[in-house]
Amino acid sequence: MSGELRAVLFDMDGTLVDTEGMWWQACAAVAAESGLELTEADVGHVLGRPVEYVAAHLVRRASSAAPDVSALPGGADAVERVGARLTDAFAERIAGGVTPLPGAIRLLDDLGAGGVPAALVSASPRRIVDMVLQTVGAERFTLVVAAEDTARGKPLPDPYLRAAAELGVDPGECVAVEDSPTGLAAARAAGCRVVSVAGGMAREGVLAVDGLEKVDLPLLRQLASGQRSIG
The missing domain is CATH 3.40.50.1000 (HAD superfamily/HAD-like)
Structure with a gap:
């Protein structure tokens, strides 16, 4: 049409x-809390994605590194908790404008x-x-x-x-x-x-x-x- x-x-x-650099920094900081380091392979799972998607991606990566999901932040609520942490970390970075x-x-x-x-x-x-x-x-x-x-x-x-x-x-x-x-x-x-x-x-x-x-x-x-x- x-x-x-x-x-x-x-x-x-x-x-x-x-703000994409700030978002990547926020994701990298939250990933580091679970002992993860973001790489080029993570770009498509981080940039342009909703928070919930990125949180689920980080939880999956952490789970593969430590199969005991109960060891992840928040246990069964890991994705929700990681998502909240991502939002907080991003907000901290853009608070200054x-x-x-x-x-x-x-x-x-x-x-x-x-x-x-x-x-x-x-x-x-x-x-x-x-x-x-x-x-x-x-x-x-x-x-x-x-x-x-x-x-x-x-x-x-x-x-x-x-x-x-x-x-x-x-x-x-x-x-x-x-x-x-x-x-x-x-x-x-x-x-x-x-x-x-x-x-x-x-x-x-x-x-x-x-x-x-x-x-x-x-x-x-x-x-x-x-x-x-x-x-």
């Missing part, structure tokens, strides 16, 4: 704000001036999202979808489908802006047109650019109308 740009759906961490990525505020303000709704679609818990919005500005978003708002998170399409439904638009009339393979998969599965701001992540159905500075309202409208080819 092509036509008018009805909404732009933004990922948060690593897309609008420079976060840095919007270049072009983020300008693009959000241009969308507002152009009458195009912007939604935040994040895998982070609402507590974290609310902290980040103190810097980015909650008033810049028509809608916010956080991790708790869908039963299933990225890379499944549920968060993007939820955002489109609440905005009353078809996902095909939306452009999603993402930075991780997990998020790109979710947005594509939802039927959105997709921009990757990570650079070097071109793939079928995705327009890859080197940062939000390369994204503007005319480009997004071209994508929605089909005038600009992707992937």
Whole structure:
């Protein structure tokens, strides 16, 4: 489907704000509490994933290192406890403020001036999202979808489908802006047109650019109308 740009759906961490490094540090610190060290093999299980997924991943790794699950923090409630610890560790790191990525505020303000709704679609818990919005500005978003708002998170399409439904638009009339393979998969599965701001992540159905500075309202409208080819 092509036509008018009805909404732009933004990922948060690593897309609008420079927090992915903080999230990795938080995960590494919590992993170290169980004697684990994060490696390159953990990247796909950490970046762009909901807290519950990462917690389950760390618990599985710890369980394989120490099969006695009762020895893990929280015993049978290990995943829930590790998830809470991850959120606390992340919150501690962003409490001092976060840095919007270049072009983020300008693009959000241009969308507002152009009458195009912007939604935040994040895998982070609402507590974290609310902290980040103190810097980015909650008033810049028509809608916010956080991790708790869908039963299933990225890379499944549920968060993007939820955002489109609440905005009353078809996902095909939306452009999603993402930075991780997990998020790109979710947005594509939802039927959105997709921009990757990570650079070097071109793939079928995705327009890859080197940062939000390369994204503007005319480009997004071209994508929605089909005038600009992707992937």
